[in-house]
Amino acid sequence: MAPTSYRGPLVTDVRKGEPREPSVERAVGVRDQPTVTTILGRSQATEFGIAPDDSIHHLVDRMNALRAGALVVVDATATMVGIVTERDVIRGLRRWGLDLFNRPVAEIMTRDVVTCSPRDGVDEVARRMTKGSFRHMPVMDHGRAVGLLSVLDVLKERLSEVEYENMKMKESLVG
Numbered sequence: 491m492a493p494t495s496y497r498g499p500l501v502t503d504v505r506k507g508e509p510r511e512p513s514v515e516r517a518v519g520v521r522d523q524p525t526v527t528t529i530l531g532r533s534q535a536t537e538f539g540i541a542p543d544d545s546i547h548h549l550v551d552r553m554n555a556l557r558a559g560a561l562v563v564v565d566a567t568a569t570m571v572g573i574v575t576e577r578d579v580i581r582g583l584r585r586w587g588l589d590l591f592n593r594p595v596a597e598i599m600t601r602d603v604v605t606c607s608p609r610d611g612v613d614e615v616a617r618r619m620t621k622g623s624f625r626h627m628p629v630m631d632h633g634r635a636v637g638l639l640s641v642l643d644v645l646k647e648r649l650s651e652v653e654y655e656n657m658k659m660k661e662s663l664v665g
């Protein structure tokens with residue numbers, strides 16, 4: 491059968507009544523499906539929020555200081571009300587010119603936010619980002635934002651999987 495993916499086999503790949511091919515399993519190794527928690531554990535980003543009534547001037551300063559391409563918009567009750575990214579700032583500049591900087595974040599943020607949970611698989615997050623054509627995703631736990639993933643985090647995880655598979659493949663060839 492033609493391959494449908496370049497990733498190696500995962501524990502979750504075992505189909506009912508279909509035993510895994512032992513030689514393939516030995517060669518590339520079988521790992522647990524990486525989840526959002528796997529990524530968050532490595533992430534240094536602990537600050538990712540901004541208030542809806544903060545100015546866009548403040549937003550740009552904060553994004554610059556945190557070296558972040560996006561922030562989660564959180565109100566006074568710690569409820570997530572939107573997401574704002576560099577893309578929104580550029581669109582706002584096109585619309586309002588330099589007046590943009592005195593306007594509130596609420597005017598440019600996206601309110602309908604697609605989120606993930608710490609237990610979601612990294613592949614599923616990548617699929618949601620691709621489907622929605624955006625590069626960021628807040629991580630929600632018990633109704634609160636606990637992290638903000640970027641497409642770079644997802645890419646790093648995929649790269650580490652590919653490197654792991656390569657290493658196992660080489661190990662099996664060398665013996």
Ligand code: AMP
Binds near residue numbers: 578599600
């Ligand atoms: P990005 O590619 O992440 O810079 O975002 C592109 C556009 O999608 C911007 O208007 C963002 O506000 C919006 N956006 C980013 N992430 C999400 C998300 N998780 N759910 C919904 N919209 C988003």
